[in-house]
Amino acid sequence: MTGDPRRQLRVVVLLKTAQGGLWVLPQVEEFRRRGHEVVVVLPPGGGRLADELAARGFDVRCSPFDFRFRPSPSRIRDLLRLRRLLRALRPDVVQYHLYASALAARIATLGTGTRRVHMVAGPLFLESGLIRLAERRLHRLDHLVVCGTADTSRRYGELGCPPARRAVATYGVDTSRFAPPADLRRHAEIRAKVRSELGIAQDAFVVVMVAYVYPPRRLVHRGSGIKGHDVLLDAWREFAARHPRAHLLLIGAGWGARGEAHRRDLVDRFRLTEDTTVTWLTGVSDVRDHYLTADVSVSPSLSEGHGAALEAGAMAVPCIVSDAGGLPEAVDDRTGWVVPRGDAAALCAALASAYEEEPTGRLRGRGRRSRDRMLARFDNRDSAATVADLIESVVDR
Known part of the structure; x- marks a missing residue:
């Protein structure tokens, strides 16, 4: 009808x-x-x-x-x-x-x-x-x-x-709003500008995660926030130690008072105030330019629909996602990686694969195919x- x-x-x-x-x-x-x-x-x-x-x-x-x-x-x-x-x-x-x-x-x-x-x-x-x-x-x-x-x-x-x-x-996802600039020079300008403003090296390998921080629930996934921030931060310790050119960009405040308390607990637990490889932004209303500055997006959720993977894909950013919920529907083996939820070692390995592909141009190819997938399906x-x-x-x- x-x-x-x-x-x-x-x-x-x-x-x-x-x-x-x-x-x-x-x-x-x-x-x-x-x-x-x-x-x-x-x-x-x-x-x-x-x-x-x-x-x-x-x-x-x-x-x-x-x-x-x-x-x-x-x-x-x-x-x-x-x-x-x-x-x-x-x-x-x-x-x-x-x-x-x-x-x-x-x-x-x-x-x-x-x-x-x-x-x-x-x-x-x-x-x-x-x-x-x-x-x-x-x-x-x-x-x-x-x-x-x-x-x-x-x-x-x-x-x-x-x-x-x-x-x-x-x-x-709104594929007309979430879209990379057609002009590659404009893309490069935005990327350089955001990195400069955030103090991120221009040649850094940037990983972005866009998600609110939700407090642990009583009935499911006890002790962990459902978006998997702790899983990523656990993986990041090993990955950043082996890849000093890498930088993690986290975007998202705590959802409500309890969510913000959990976010602060993560900052303290992983000693992020002392970690120069991690930047955490909490007041970003428009994340599009931050996607453009990233090489890969990560959605390590323990429970999820399609999440931020659709926005990232529409911005031509390849994605590493967990196998939770509908996340595996958002990517395939030509556009990104799917890892077991809660598995920091597998996530670290996927980050290493993306890192190796970045200098060859293969990672950017995944991003272009991600954009095509969003246009066709989402x-x-x-x-x-x-x-x-x-x-x-x-x-x-």
Whole structure:
């Protein structure tokens, strides 16, 4: 289906965050482009996502429920208020992202006849045995589970969800915004400028990791942040000792107070204030120029959808990724390397392979092929069109 303008749908999008989740923007833009009416329900208090939606003219409503499920009378009251809000909006379909949003939407729309579509950004919640046990039954409340990776679709298949109800549609990457300059001289100028500003040698082999620092979770991967910063820093000790021309560029602050506390713990544990081979930036709003200054990108996550590998690939930067979640879908053996998650020795070996390829030009060839892969498989406009097709088909059924 391609979006019949004579059939206008009312789509309510529900998220538990008003700060993150900018990846929904291409989808809601596509809904609107097809003539559908879109309402986005977010927690109160504002944030980057709420501000961007308002600036684009979308109808944004405050959720009376804060998406926390600690038992209390006030939680039940607020869920009932969310139910009244959703009924008043009279949606044809409710689309929800992130697991707390899914739980709230399922409860708040029971018995209303509203179509429910769960869009799954990442697989982390499915790595909890308790949640997997619950999802064996709860996924039946979704009319469709749209899986952001093939890995997530496989996981839902293991929970008994039939293939027709676990479609795959990536969140994708904006390949027009994340794109290397066509002019190679301009690329070289940006690369030299950023390195000069950061005090990185012009002939250094630069490894970049772009990711927020999340605190260790209680239910999965205890003791380690899910993005694998500690794995990379452990590998870096050995790699940098053998390759003194190398430099590691980390970009990303801690997510919330606990995340920032974990980041500071990593700085102390690995004595990064004394390590001249590592630069850690926490206030970068636009990472594109920093990708251009790098020779290779690393995503050593313990749990992930596609992560920063899509941005790096779109910028023509080859990637080393772990085998977690959907990361292996973002690269192949012509564009990068896949290593076992949590394996610092394997990560060190992949870094050494990339280092050896850099002087020969083979590494830049991987980068060009990475860009081609993103254009062919992960452009977020194509992904948004796929999601809109699926939403329309659910309502038609």
